[in-house]
Amino acid sequence: MSVEIKNLSHTYSEGSPFEFKALKDVNITIEDGSFIGIIGHTGSGKSTLIQHLNGLLTPTSGSVLVDGKDIFDAKKAELIALRHHIGLVFQYPEHQLFEETVQKDVAFGPKNQGLSEEEIDQRVKQSIKMVGLDFDAIKDKSPFELSGGQMRRVAIAGVLAMEPSVLILDEPTAGLDPRGREEILAQIKSLHNQKKITVILVSHSMEDIGKMVEKILVMNEGEVVFFDTPNRVFTEITTLESIGLAVPEVTYLMRRLKEKYPEIREDIFTVEAAKNEILKVIRG
């Protein structure tokens, strides 16, 4: 599914003294099957933007086209149906768990879609597996007796079970320990590779973004600063720093190394790539 954002603006509490322009004339196209990263400091408009994509927020002006169709022209019922195709995983999604068992909780989404019992069972099983949990061992447990990392994954499974064609994740690794972070990211990556769904990842970690995505959307004060490949975005160190962002540590390293090795590439943002480049340059 392609998502086209056209002249999108959003103003909170318009006309009141608390008026706040969260989005200002945003124009981007997210192609079907792509992997997009969104970065920007808190209050840059990231959350407001992603909540427009599945119609949770209504634009002050502008439109969002999903597969060419303006979602805000749609009737309420259609809008609700649209939410099934665009899965949104909020920050700390484990805070939305409420059912007695893991199985029931994951089934909440598909049930709302009005699917048949068999279909629901099938999807629940599949999505719990997709997040790397053992279905039989976990299905009858209460979601509240799981560890933090497991709860997080059950919550993500709850969105996956709706089989969205676009999956949006708002800081899916926040508050997890290093292993938990790594596992979640690996699962998102493999999900994207296997199911070819469009993934939009909001993250504060430049390292994770650099490792995972094809294109980065940089937001600042409600505006799009860049929307380009990591290679291009992460070489704009000065601009990024001026809006309170940074580049991956290895990118800083490469820039420093350039003083001694002028031929070294600067558009490096993973440890793996840095290793290869350093070896190439040093060994000649």
Next chain:
Amino acid sequence: MLKDVTIGQYYPTGSVIHKLDPRTKILFTTAFVVMLFFLNNLWGYLATFVILATITLLSKIPVGYIIRGIKGLVLIIMLTVVLNLFMTPGTVVATLGPLTVTLEGLKVATYMALRLIFLVVGTSIMTLTTSPIDLTDGMEWCMRFIPFVRRYAHELAMMMSIALRFIPTLMEETERIMKAQKARGANFETGNIISRAKNLIPILIPLFISAFRRADELATAMEARCYRGGENRTRMKQLAFEFRDGTSLVLMVVMIVGLYLTTMIQIPLLFPV
């Protein structure tokens, strides 16, 4: 949005009313509310209006802001007016089909409406001019003079203050959970009342769980900061009566006497005595 709820809001302007000791304002408001129920003719309501108008002007709070507070109660006021208007027996002045309007009904309805409006305006001036924390401190002090409640004065005040602290947090949380469930296809907008009520479960359960978790963490944090109830506890801010509080309390006595005197006026105003 839930965040727009304005009941009990504080509106700082730095006026002389704001600077009064919260205890003075609590006492004054209590006396005012009690007096409202003694009034028995329009002279009294006229006097009350003058008192309220003076205080409002002194508080420098925009009149529109205060009126907005009454708006939320329009329904209740209307209901009271309608009920009293048609249900009071007495001299009939008009008939509307099976319903009759009596002179007594007209009188009671007017008094009730005025009483309610003045009650809301009077108390909201207190909350608008007193920060929640001052209000809590003031109430804690006042509670010390009420038997039975006295023992729990500190605990009650602490609970109130924590509630005030967490209301905005829980409001935001409710909105977040609601959105998260909507993203999972939950429907809060359509359906009959029963299905709507059932649809609240996915919001209420996470909200309760989160509130309990917060309460637990907060209790731990309070213990870690040596909280052990009200005993031997000191306060950074000490309430202190000042000259203006003395003046206000004198004015309060004048108000009580004045309003009491209006009940004795035998000259009819609009309604017969």
Next chain:
Amino acid sequence: MTMESNNRMIDVRDVHFAYPHNNENESVVALDGVSLHIKKGEFVGIIGHNGSGKSTLSKLLNAIIFPTQGDVIVSGLNTKNHENLWTIRQTAGMVFQNPDNQLVATIVEEDVAFGPENLGVPPQEIRERVDRALAVVEMQAYAHQKPHQLSGGQKQRIAIAGILAMEPECIIFDEPTAMLDPSGRREVMETIKRLNRDKDMTVIHITHFMEEIIAADRIIVLDKGKVVMEGEPRTIFRQVKRLKEIGLDVPQMTELAYELRSEGLKIADDVLSIEEMVDALCQ
């Protein structure tokens, strides 16, 4: 008392701790024979994956929970002894993970005053302490704000000020940056480092972000309720393989050095920062 014990801030002696478990009547062992000591003025980082016992340890140090076996001694006082309770909590302050769930009052300065008020400090002195504490965390300008209007990083700084106003000798930070964005994390880390450097505050910092403890005096690694590694950051982080095995990270530069070494490049294995990496590669 010898010089040595005079210098001790915290002593943990063979501590065991088990949480009673309701469901199957089994208790869950969180700490299994932990011994460690922390010197006055030290900055100690504690790492370990979730469930390794870090949080349990931090709560033991603050006398919120008590060892099932062994002793925790804070500034010479045993937490087992109940009359020491309030002195210990005042001596070893604690900052928690969730910035929202540790602020009590509706106004910033009232919240900072909460601790000293509980200690029964005279009003005038509370006022002075609150002003001082807010100055240390550079939040004076926000004294009259409401906590929910602040950013996560600012809320944590207020929480730190609230502890400082109790005038502790030591502060335990239990993942104070876990819920913050990078700028909030930076604010809080700068505040913590400044406290240790300028105010000589003993700091115990529990975290999942290895970059935050590169400059620590010492790092303690917990796994399955036991201390498995202990030493200077350099000696800990050079053991990349071992740390990864127990589910932990190493700083990016250390990882890069490790990768380069495994490709046969001759480079030191204890590189921690970009600076050191540049030096190592540009000799």
